[in-house]
Amino acid sequence: MTTSDGSVARDDRAQATRDAILSTAERLFAERGVYNVSNRQISEAAGQGNNAAVHYHFGTKHDLIAALVDRHLTAQRRRRATYVAQLGANPTLRDWVACVVLPVTDHLAELGRPTWQARFKAQLVTDPTLQAVLDDTNALDAALQTTIDGVHRCVTHLPAPVRAERADITKHLMVHMAADRERAIARDLPTPRATWREAAEGLIDAIVGIWEAPVSDAAQPRG
CATH class of the missing domain: 1.10.357.10 (Tetracycline Repressor, domain 2)
Known part of the structure; x- marks a missing residue:
């Protein structure tokens, strides 16, 4: 089955979002401490309109x-x-x-x-x-x-x-x-x-x- 261009684009966007969340989380954890940063703060700092983005892409x-x-x-x-x-x-x-x-x-x-x-x-x-x-x-x-x-x-x-x-x-x-x-x-x-x-x-x-x-x-x- 050939993957449609739309599906590839969605996958690329999802990966870009995951990468942004990971980079942002690492920075905030390093600067503030793991237990001082919430998933909501990470989502906001990563530019995600959905405050549940961390949970959606990674879970806990x-x-x-x-x-x-x-x-x-x-x-x-x-x-x-x-x-x-x-x-x-x-x-x-x-x-x-x-x-x-x-x-x-x-x-x-x-x-x-x-x-x-x-x-x-x-x-x-x-x-x-x-x-x-x-x-x-x-x-x-x-x-x-x-x-x-x-x-x-x-x-x-x-x-x-x-x-x-x-x-x-x-x-x-x-x-x-x-x-x-x-x-x-x-x-x-x-x-x-x-x-x-x-x-x-x-x-x-x-x-x-x-x-x-x-x-x-x-x-x-x-x-």
Whole structure:
């Protein structure tokens, strides 16, 4: 069956509306906080005459947040798969850490200015309910799991609880450093590094240092 031009035009308009809502929601969430923005406010700011546009196109606020997360993490998954595929026969710890960091910073650089994605994501990792949305999407990233396994193979001398702890430190460092840099750029404030790629190199250095740090006697897990 051939789709009519009218149907194609309607589909294009619907997609344009969805894109406008997603971009507007991300900006408002980043600037005001997820729980301080209503679906009605998003619809109005996105230029939708129907105040129920968010509900019509996405459903609940939770569904909208899931769509926002997927919008970015899908692109990052593709980048990470490419980086992992380019690794040599014997990747170092730094190589694996780069596969964690670069897909995120490359994506932020590609978005141009201004961006809101990093500040939006930072809100998700501090909320148990919203964190689950990230976890569900990350679970679909096979290259991320490969990367995590690669990091852990490089630090098998560390006790399992210490590896888990440093994985959490890595996650929060990445998320909040990206959000802080994005916030500074949005406010035309100086940043330690001129570009996202330079910021990534500094972040990779710091994360490698965290994983290579010795474990003090006081931090050793107790049996």
